[in-house]
Amino acid sequence: MLTPDILLTTLNARYQHTAFGLKYLYANLDELQPRTQILEFTTQQNPREIAEKIIQLNPKIVGFGVYIWNTRQTQEVISVLKRVAPQMIVVIGGPEVSHETDRQTICHLADYTIRGEADFLFRDFCKNYLENSQLPKNKWISGELPEIKKIASPYSFYTDEDIRNRIIYVEASRGCPYQCEYCLSSLDKKVRNFELTQFLSAIDDLIARGARQFKFLDRTFNLSISTCSKILQFFLDRISLGLFIHFEMVPDRLPDELRDLICRFPPGALQFEIGVQTWNTEVSRLVSRRQDYSKIIENFKFLTQETGVHIHADLIAGLPGETLETFAHGFNTLLELNPHEIQLGILKRLKGTPICRHDSEWQMLYQDEPPYLVLQTKTMNFETIQKLTRISKFWDLIGNSGNFCQTLQLLKSYAKNLEDHSFFNLFMELSDFLSLRHPQGNGISLVNLVESVWVYLSQELKITPQIARSVLIEDYTGKIKRDTPAFLKNPEDAPQTQLSRSSAAKGVSNTPSRQRKHLAQNHARIDAK
Numbered sequence: 001m002l003t004p005d006i007l008l009t010t011l012n013a014r015y016q017h018t019a020f021g022l023k024y025l026y027a028n029l030d031e032l033q034p035r036t037q038i039l040e041f042t043t044q045q046n047p048r049e050i051a052e053k054i055i056q057l058n059p060k061i062v063g064f065g066v067y068i069w070n071t072r073q074t075q076e077v078i079s080v081l082k083r084v085a086p087q088m089i090v091v092i093g094g095p096e097v098s099h100e101t102d103r104q105t106i107c108h109l110a111d112y113t114i115r116g117e118a119d120f121l122f123r124d125f126c127k128n129y130l131e132n133s134q135l136p137k138n139k140w141i142s143g144e145l146p147e148i149k150k151i152a153s154p155y156s157f158y159t160d161e162d163i164r165n166r167i168i169y170v171e172a173s174r175g176c177p178y179q180c181e182y183c184l185s186s187l188d189k190k191v192r193n194f195e196l197t198q199f200l201s202a203i204d205d206l207i208a209r210g211a212r213q214f215k216f217l218d219r220t221f222n223l224s225i226s227t228c229s230k231i232l233q234f235f236l237d238r239i240s241l242g243l244f245i246h247f248e249m250v251p252d253r254l255p256d257e258l259r260d261l262i263c264r265f266p267p268g269a270l271q272f273e274i275g276v277q278t279w280n281t282e283v284s285r286l287v288s289r290r291q292d293y294s295k296i297i298e299n300f301k302f303l304t305q306e307t308g309v310h311i312h313a314d315l316i317a318g319l320p321g322e323t324l325e326t327f328a329h330g331f332n333t334l335l336e337l338n339p340h341e342i343q344l345g346i347l348k349r350l351k352g353t354p355i356c357r358h359d360s361e362w363q364m365l366y367q368d369e370p371p372y373l374v375l376q377t378k379t380m381n382f383e384t385i386q387k388l389t390r391i392s393k394f395w396d397l398i399g400n401s402g403n404f405c406q407t408l409q410l411l412k413s414y415a416k417n418l419e420d421h422s423f424f425n426l427f428m429e430l431s432d433f434l435s436l437r438h439p440q441g442n443g444i445s446l447v448n449l450v451e452s453v454w455v456y457l458s459q460e461l462k463i464t465p466q467i468a469r470s471v472l473i474e475d476y477t478g479k480i481k482r483d484t485p486a487f488l489k490n491p492e493d494a495p496q497t498q499l500s501r502s503s504a505a506k507g508v509s510n511t512p513s514r515q516r517k518h519l520a521q522n523h524a525r526i527d528a529k
Contacts (some may be wrong), residue, residue, distance in 0.1 A: 008039070018158070061088075089135075141327075155170070186220045236264055248275070254302065274339070275313075280319075367379075430456055
């Protein structure tokens with residue numbers, strides 16, 4: 001199609017992501033579908049060149065999906081469009097522009113902003129304009145939440161290219177019953193479920209087309225034990241195809257019915273994103289997050305010791321009332337539960353979330369531009385937040401990457417002999433050291449990072465060079481056949497691995513490589529017991 005009347009577009013964070021929201025809009029355009037085209041970009045592309053491609057298509061209506069990660073770039077594109085092609089009607093929507101709309105430059109640049117779920121609102125807008133030449137009088141368009149079982153399914157509009165190369169997003173429900181004040185989902189307190197039989201039929205069609213990795217966007221996948229069990233059983237019945245499924249799980253809700261099903265999945269087939277967020281009960285109360293910490297501990301032990309689930313746990317730094325000391329305690333406590341990854345996030349003040357009610361009492365300051373990261377609080381100054389930001393970056397490179405499994409075990413053993421026994425404090429020192437060696441912050445090659453860790457272990461911690469060398473050689477060359485770097489070679493003593501070499505986890509072929517590294521280490525830890 002060379003000249004669509006309607007163009008649906010967005011700027012994804014990277015090519016691997018796909019614009020799930022646009023597929024919903026397309027699915028619900030009914031008879032307007034033949035007059036519509038989806039065109040996806042990434043935030044790495046030049047905004048002027050994106051605008052050029054849109055202008056070449058010359059649609060009558062262009063709809064942008066706006067998110068926290070693409071607001072600035074999308075605003076630049078729209079600015080060009082409204083100058084060069086002012087006749088083009090620009091409609092924006094998405095979570096970033098659904099709240100505090102009148103205070104956002106991008107919303108004033110666009111002709112119209114749809115607030116909230118736009119499945120039907122965008123369709124009605126397009127029909128009124130294209131068929132009746134009618135445009136709304138108000139720039140901000142709102143409406144009732146769509147009846148979820150009337151929303152047309154988007155899954156048949158995943159292309160073959162999507163299935164081959166991109167993440168396949170799915171959702172069995174919308175909304176969240178919890179009221180965590182930092183999360184947009186807390187605004188939609190009622191959970192609405194799609195019709196399960198139709199949903200699973202659509203997923204079955206995707207599997208038949210070759211889809212093997214699925215990421216569920218449900219905020220509380222295990223809220224309904226009955227629905228959760230049926231979905232898990234559906235995938236278990238097809239698990240021999242080599243599936244990988246990601247779910248976001250409530251951390252303290254894992255009854256026996258679910259445990260029995262989870263245990264039947266092979267290692268690497270399931271990934272659970274478990275949002276603990278804080279281990280400080282007072283902070284948890286302040287942000288209206290209810291969770292049973294004893295149940296969380298029990299569930300983590302079950303998952304790590306009795307299943308092959310890959311566990312991605314979340315902590316948030318900078319919540320009101322959290323101090324560096326309490327955050328360190330929470331990190332250490334969570335680390336002891338052996339999740340495969342800990343995402344150390346920095347608090348964001350998402351538009352519309354009630355976290356802003358703490359701004360005065362807890363002296364919460366945020367940056368004005370996306371992603372609205374916290375700058376300082378009453379209990380964490382700017383320097384502390386910056387330190388945590390650097391720790392987060394280096395934890396991703398070392399703790400979450402799967403490239404330093406043996407090195408992490410060595411550091412954990414070292415921390416146990418320190419006076420405070422704090423792994424977090426030890427890693428904070430490592431982060432400070434790495435920040436001095438790599439002030440550029442980005443683009444650190446793996447071999448350069450290994451060299452810096454080698455210097456830290458051998459010169460700062462005074463760990464026996466032979467032990468430090470053998471551990472880093474194991475990490476760098478053990479899983480992927482690489483040559484030993486020159487700085488780790490010692491002609492006088494051949495490296496002897498001090499920690500047992502991990503055997504490859506027996507997982508499915510579609511488990512992503514990073515998760516396979518973590519699971520291999522987990523199996524080695526279990527075998528050692």
